[in-house]
Amino acid sequence: MSMEQIVDKYFRPGRLPHIWCPGCGNGVVTGCICKAVDKLGLDQNEVVVVSGIGCSSRASGYLDFNTVHSAHGRALPVATGVKLAEPRLKVIVVTGDGDCTAIGGNHLIHAARRNIDMTVVLYNNSIYGMTGGQYSPMTPLGSKATTAPYATIEQDFDVTELVRAAGATFVARATTFHAQVLADVIAKGIQHKGFALIEAVAACPTSFGRHNKMPNPATLMEWQRDHAVMKAAWDKMDAAKREGKFPIGVLYEDNSRKEYTDAYEELIARAQGGKK
Amino acid sequence: MSRILLLQGNQAVVEGAIAAGVKFFGGYPITPSTEVAESLAEKLPLVGGKFIQMEDEIASMGAIIGASLTGKKVMTATSGPGFSLKQELIGYACAAEVPMVIVNVQRVGPSTGQPTSPSQGDIMQARWGTHGDHWLIALTPASVPECFELTLRAYALSEKYRTPVILLMDEVIGHMREKIELPDNYDEIPKAERKRPACAPADYKAYADVDGDGVPPMADFGNGYRWHVTGLVHDETGFPKGTPGATVAAADRQYHKIYDNLDDIVQVDEYRMEDAEYAIVAFGGGARTAYETVDMARAKGIKVGLVRPITIWPFAEAQMAALADKVKGILVHELNCGQYVLEVERAVAGKCPVCSYAKYDNEPATPAQLLAALEKSLAL
Amino acid sequence: MRIELRLSGTGGQGLITAGIILAEAALLDGKLAVQSQSYGPEARGGSSKAEVIISDQAIHFSKVTKPDILLAMSQEAMNKYSGDLGPDSVIVTDSLFVSKIPAHEGKVYELPITHTAKNELGRALFSNIVALGALYKLTKVVSYEALEKAVLNRVPKGTEEKNKKALAAGIAMVD
Numbered sequence: 152m153s154m155e156q157i158v159d160k161y162f163r164p165g166r167l168p169h170i171w172c173p174g175c176g177n178g179v180v181t182g183c184i185c186k187a188v189d190k191l192g193l194d195q196n197e198v199v200v201v202s203g204i205g206c207s208s209r210a211s212g213y214l215d216f217n218t219v220h221s222a223h224g225r226a227l228p229v230a231t232g233v234k235l236a237e238p239r240l241k242v243i244v245v246t247g248d249g250d251c252t253a254i255g256g257n258h259l260i261h262a263a264r265r266n267i268d269m270t271v272v273l274y275n276n277s278i279y280g281m282t283g284g285q286y287s288p289m290t291p292l293g294s295k296a297t298t299a300p301y302a303t304i305e306q307d308f309d310v311t312e313l314v315r316a317a318g319a320t321f322v323a324r325a326t327t328f329h330a331q332v333l334a335d336v337i338a339k340g341i342q343h344k345g346f347a348l349i350e351a352v353a354a355c356p357t358s359f360g361r362h363n364k365m366p367n368p369a370t371l372m373e374w375q376r377d378h379a380v381m382k383a384a385w386d387k388m389d390a391a392k393r394e395g396k397f398p399i400g401v402l403y404e405d406n407s408r409k410e411y412t413d414a415y416e417e418l419i420a421r422a423q424g425g426k427k
Numbered sequence: 428m429s430r431i432l433l434l435q436g437n438q439a440v441v442e443g444a445i446a447a448g449v450k451f452f453g454g455y456p457i458t459p460s461t462e463v464a465e466s467l468a469e470k471l472p473l474v475g476g477k478f479i480q481m482e483d484e485i486a487s488m489g490a491i492i493g494a495s496l497t498g499k500k501v502m503t504a505t506s507g508p509g510f511s512l513k514q515e516l517i518g519y520a521c522a523a524e525v526p527m528v529i530v531n532v533q534r535v536g537p538s539t540g541q542p543t544s545p546s547q548g549d550i551m552q553a554r555w556g557t558h559g560d561h562w563l564i565a566l567t568p569a570s571v572p573e574c575f576e577l578t579l580r581a582y583a584l585s586e587k588y589r590t591p592v593i594l595l596m597d598e599v600i601g602h603m604r605e606k607i608e609l610p611d612n613y614d615e616i617p618k619a620e621r622k623r624p625a626c627a628p629a630d631y632k633a634y635a636d637v638d639g640d641g642v643p644p645m646a647d648f649g650n651g652y653r654w655h656v657t658g659l660v661h662d663e664t665g666f667p668k669g670t671p672g673a674t675v676a677a678a679d680r681q682y683h684k685i686y687d688n689l690d691d692i693v694q695v696d697e698y699r700m701e702d703a704e705y706a707i708v709a710f711g712g713g714a715r716t717a718y719e720t721v722d723m724a725r726a727k728g729i730k731v732g733l734v735r736p737i738t739i740w741p742f743a744e745a746q747m748a749a750l751a752d753k754v755k756g757i758l759v760h761e762l763n764c765g766q767y768v769l770e771v772e773r774a775v776a777g778k779c780p781v782c783s784y785a786k787y788d789n790e791p792a793t794p795a796q797l798l799a800a801l802e803k804s805l806a807l
Numbered sequence: 808m809r810i811e812l813r814l815s816g817t818g819g820q821g822l823i824t825a826g827i828i829l830a831e832a833a834l835l836d837g838k839l840a841v842q843s844q845s846y847g848p849e850a851r852g853g854s855s856k857a858e859v860i861i862s863d864q865a866i867h868f869s870k871v872t873k874p875d876i877l878l879a880m881s882q883e884a885m886n887k888y889s890g891d892l893g894p895d896s897v898i899v900t901d902s903l904f905v906s907k908i909p910a911h912e913g914k915v916y917e918l919p920i921t922h923t924a925k926n927e928l929g930r931a932l933f934s935n936i937v938a939l940g941a942l943y944k945l946t947k948v949v950s951y952e953a954l955e956k957a958v959l960n961r962v963p964k965g966t967e968e969k970n971k972k973a974l975a976a977g978i979a980m981v982d
Contacts, residue, residue, distance in 0.1 A: 163655075166666065196651045201493070212655055212666060217648040219496065220657040221489065222519050228453075228486035232493025232501075233648060235477050236451050240497070240649050258489075261482040415477060422472035433831045433840065543845065603869045604827060604842040606834055718867035793872050 152189055154182065161185040161195070163215045170209055174360075174368025176327035176353025180274050181210045183330055183351070184243065187338035198241045201230040203250035206281045207274030207353075210245045224254030227262045230269050238412040241341065242269040248289035249279045252308050256288070259310075263317035263346050267411035270340040271348045273310060276355035284358030295362040314348045315403050321347035322403040326375035327354060329399055336401055345410045352379070352399075428611040436574040436600040437462035439607055440504075440530055441470060443578025446613040449528075450476040450499040453490030455483055455509060458542040459598045460532035463504035484509040488516035488529075495525045496656060498621075498647030500582055504530035507540060507549055510556065517591060518557030519658045524634070524643070524681070526585040526621055528578065530594045532601040535789055544789035545598035545712050550766040553593050554740045560678060562685045564692060565593040565740040569714040571605045577737070583619040584692060588684055589642050595739055597762065599712025599791050621645050628652045633665035634677075641684030685741060694737040695746045699725065703732030705805055706750055708771055709760040710736050712791055717760060719794035720801065729807055739767070747774035756805040760784040760797055780805065808838075809862040810948045811871040814938070815888045816880030816901070818855040821935030826857030828939060828957045833861040835953035841866045854884050861948050876946060878938055879905050880920065899941060901934070916945065918980050924973065933973040936962075940977020 152160070158167075162185075171177045188198060198216040202208035204223035211218040217240070221229045226244045234242045251259055251273050262269070278296060279285040286296035288308045295302050311322045321343040325333035333351055340347035354360065354371035365371050380388065382400035421427075434442070440463055444452075452471060454464040464480065471478040477494070481487040484505055491501040505513060510531045520527055533549045535541035540548075549556075553565045564584050568577045578594060585592040610616065624631050624644040633654035634643045643663075646652030659667040660674050685692065699721050700706065709717035714735045724731045734750055734757075736743050747770075750757065756779055759768035765785040772781045782804035786792045792800075801807065812829065814822040823844050830840035844857045858871040873893055879885035880901040885908065892898070894912040901920040908915055918941055924934040936958060943954050955974060962970045 195653060197649060199648055212657065215653055217496075217653050218655045219493070220655065220659065221492070222515055222658055225485065225489040225516065228481060228489025229493040231479070231481070231486075232451065232453060232490035232495075233497055234493075235479055235490070236494035236499045236501075237497040237649055257482050258486055261486070419472040419475060422469075431834060433827065433834055433842070599843075599869060602843065604830060605866070605869075606839055715867045715869055718865075791868075791870060793870070794868050795872070 157182065157185045157189060161188065161215055162213050166213045169213055171206060172357045174354065174356040176276060177207050177210065177274055179327040179330055180272060180333065180351040180353055183334040183337055184272055186334040187341055190338050191341055193241055198243065199233050200243045200245055201226045201233065202245040203255060205247040205250045207245055207247040208250060224250055224258065227255060227258035231262060231267055234267055234269055235412055235415065244269055244271040246271060246273055248273065248275045248277060249287040252288045252310055259314065260317040263314040263319040265411040266318055266320050266345045266408050268344055269346060272337060273348060273350050274353050275350050276353045276359060278355050278359040280355050280358045284362060310350050311402050319348050320345035320405040320408050323401045324350040325399045326352035326379050328372045328375035329379060332399055339401060343404065345408060429608050430611055431606060431608050433604050434571055434607050435462060435602055435604050436571050436596060437532065438466055439571045439574035440578050440594065441466040442609055443575040444502050445470055445474060446616045447579050447582035448500050448618045449502050451491060451494035451501040452478045452503065453481050453487040454503050455481055455487050457506045457509045459534055459601050460504040460506045460530060463530055484512035485516060488513045491527050492516060492520055492525050495527050496648045502528045502530065506532050506534045507536040510549055510552060514556040518559060518561055520591045521561040521563055522658050523656050524589040526589055527591050528581045528585055528594055529591055530596060532596040532598060534598055541789050545762055545791055547597050547711060547713060547762040549595065550739060550763065553595050562682050563591050563593065563740065564685065565595045566737060567595045567711045567739045568600055569711050569735060572607045574600065575607060575609065586619040586621040589621060589645055590685065597712040599715060624652060632663045634661060635663040636680055641680050689741055692738055693741060693743050695743045696735040696737055698733040700732035700734065702730055704730040704755050706732055706734045706754045706757045707760055707801065708734045708757055710739065713760050713762055716792045716794050716797050720797040723794055723798050724801060731801065742770045744774050747771050751775040751778035754779060756780045758782045758784055758801050758804055760792065762786050762791060809864065810875045810946060811873060812859045812876040813856060813871050813874045813888055814878045815856045815884035818853045820880050822855050822880065823857045824961060825935040825939050826859045828961050829859045829949065831960065832949040832953040832957035835956055836950050838863055839866055841869045843869045854887055856888055876942060878942065882907065897945065916981065923976050923980065927976050928969055928973055933969065936970050936973035937977040940974040941980050944978045944981040
């Protein structure tokens with residue numbers, strides 16, 4: 152399906168243009184979600200997209216599914232309620248680096264721990280864009296931001312390692328430069344039964360790039376091209392060569408752990424059978 | 428067929444919720460409400476429902492919002508500190524018009540306060556706790572049987588008016604045990620259902636007032652009506668629209684759907700008010716004291732009665748104004764430093780003296796203490 | 808008919824359970840009952856108080872204001888919960904734990920409740936049921952049949968006979 156056809160099918164009529172700046176990577180990520188849904192042939196009526204607050208979280212309003220634009224940081228609890236109440240629905244969470252790992256960080260580790268079946272697409276633009284460029288927990292150490300005029304002194308999260316440690320059973324990363332890979336790993340994440348997180352590295356020229364000597368969107372895309380390494384190649388690299396780079400692709404998958412809503416159905420059967 | 432039980436107020440809330448058809452609870456442990464969560468953890472799976480202990484109070488609110496969107500009846504339970512944490516999402520649920528029942532078993536505050544002691548300190552928080560203008564319903568039971576009845580009623584109102592309903596309990600009622608007669612079979616209890624769209628999915632506008640009652644039909648997620656839920660100001664389509672006109676239209680409809688129906692929503696009970704010259708206004712645990720105080724005062728020849736708001740919010744404006752025309756004085760008794768009395772004073776508007784017996788020492792007033800306050804404040 | 812009882816002691820002695828059993832026995836007799844409690848943050852240890860009001864009329868205020876019976880199973884509870892006793896109040900103590908009883912015009916029963924539970928039933932665990940037997944004999948506020956039924960409804964399966972013995976031991980304690 153062409154991108155025009157994707158837009159016609161999965162974007163709500165009359166909701167565009169979107170609010171994103173020229174050169175923003177959010178549109179690419181949102182397009183990749185639609186491509187993934189299309190590739191899997193999911194029924195739009197059976198898909199729920201839950202977002203938090205921030206630039207990326209505006210995506211829920213543009214997409215033609217059952218959609219919730221929730222409160223700042225709270226997409227995962229709302230998604231948990233939807234999924235547990237109605238497990239047949241496919242739940243996709245759209246969130247940003249600030250939304251998901253700062254104000255929503257507690258929810259992130261617990262949703263991962265439960266291994267509840269949902270696919271989190273974390274749009275990582277390394278900054279709070281909607282409020283105009285404050286540093287987030289995923290702003291690289293030493294970057295500048297409106298609240299870090301002397302550069303950040305805080306270690307940033309590697310969210311893929313964070314959720315893996317917390318119990319996520321599918322972890323992937325891609326960038327908007329590697330859009331094919333991104334659509335592919337999102338599709339794999341949706342197919343995975345359990346908690347899946349995909350870090351989508353996305354450019355923010357307006358609020359991150361301008362403060363960090365990369366005001367041109369193309370420069371940010373080139374940065375993605377030059378720093379991302381496919382997982383297979385990454386595995387063969389030594390520590391020195393990995394310095395400053397990051398792997399993309401499916402980073403971790405574990406299909407042995409029980410999924411939460413399945414476990415709850417078993418609990419119901421146990422309770423109704425009179426067993427504690 | 429029915430059964431007679433000795434139950435705590437908190438347990439009666441659980442029975443009421445199950446009888447109403449609750450299918451989802453998201454909660455976090457907090458004294459003195461925890462029995463609600465513990466009991467639903469056991470009972471919900473038995474009726475095919477879901478219980479989840481979330482990572483915090485905020486997450487509990489988020490989870491019940493999500494579950495309610497799938498068409499389920501949902502509940503959370505908390506106490507003062509947790510109620511504070513839930514407030515942002517209570518505002519969200521008001522704005523997005525998501526039905527739910529939020530139980531707050533009040534304890535002494537502020538901050539950690541006195542977890543096992545009774546208070547009614549969240550009266551104003553229940554109405555004004557979240558940011559921005561919003562409208563909701565809060566009910567206050569004064570006995571264990573009423574905990575059951577008002578939980579059923581909370582679901583009925585929540586579904587009918589598409590709004591969060593707060594069951595504003597206090598520790599006295601939540602933890603006391605008394606007799607309750609419950610039906611054996613809850614299937615015979617009529618279940619409240621939200622209004623669902625009658626139109627085709629293509630014609631559905633999630634916030635359109637199609638019946639003129641201010642309550643838009645609400646589709647269950649997954650039933651073919653793909654709609655958008657947001658906390659942003661939105662128009663009848665449900666999509667963000669921040670124009671002055673859209674903002675006023677949304678606020679006015681949300682106000683009118685509740686405030687045009689006060690006859691249906693506001694309940695006030697009376698005890699020995701037929702020939703009363705004075706009135707005690709009290710509710711929840713405070714009302715338990717007031718019944719006995721009225722009897723003691725009557726035995727001394729003082730013609731006093733009890734006016735007991737069951738609906739705390741919306742405020743019983745008309746009832747309090749009418750009371751002011753009838754009696755020579757009103758004493759408002761509450762377990763806080765004086766919150767509800769401010770509303771009573773406003774409604775009475777100087778037509779008769781309004782006094783306050785505010786008790787905030789961790790213990791309910793004894794009937795003798797309230798009688799002494801009555802005699803002193805109204806110079807009887 | 809109206810009677811107010813306060814059962815007090817240390818957390819873990821089963822006094823809240825005893826209060827619930829007494830209230831449930833009253834309902835079985837067709838009376839009304841209200842039970843309330845207060846306790847500290849400790850699950851075990853610390854003072855614990857269960858109050859029961861039994862009446863054939865509606866009971867509104869749920870707390871005891873004029874105790875007809877004060878059961879004190881610890882010295883701390885004796886000191887803490889005896890402030891509102893009247894001349895008609897009856898004090899019942901567990902003589903193992905309570906040695907100092909405040910000046911009191913009314914009746915005082917110093918009973919070896921825990922001692923008996925340990926010696927005759929093998930475990931202090933039964934002391935709350937022994938106490939209920941004694942309170943039954945002193946007040947007759949509930950019928951024996953209702954009390955026994957209420958006890959058996961609440962105790963773990965397999966302990967029925969021991970609990971019946973505990974009730975009997977409590978009854979035998981009071982002349």
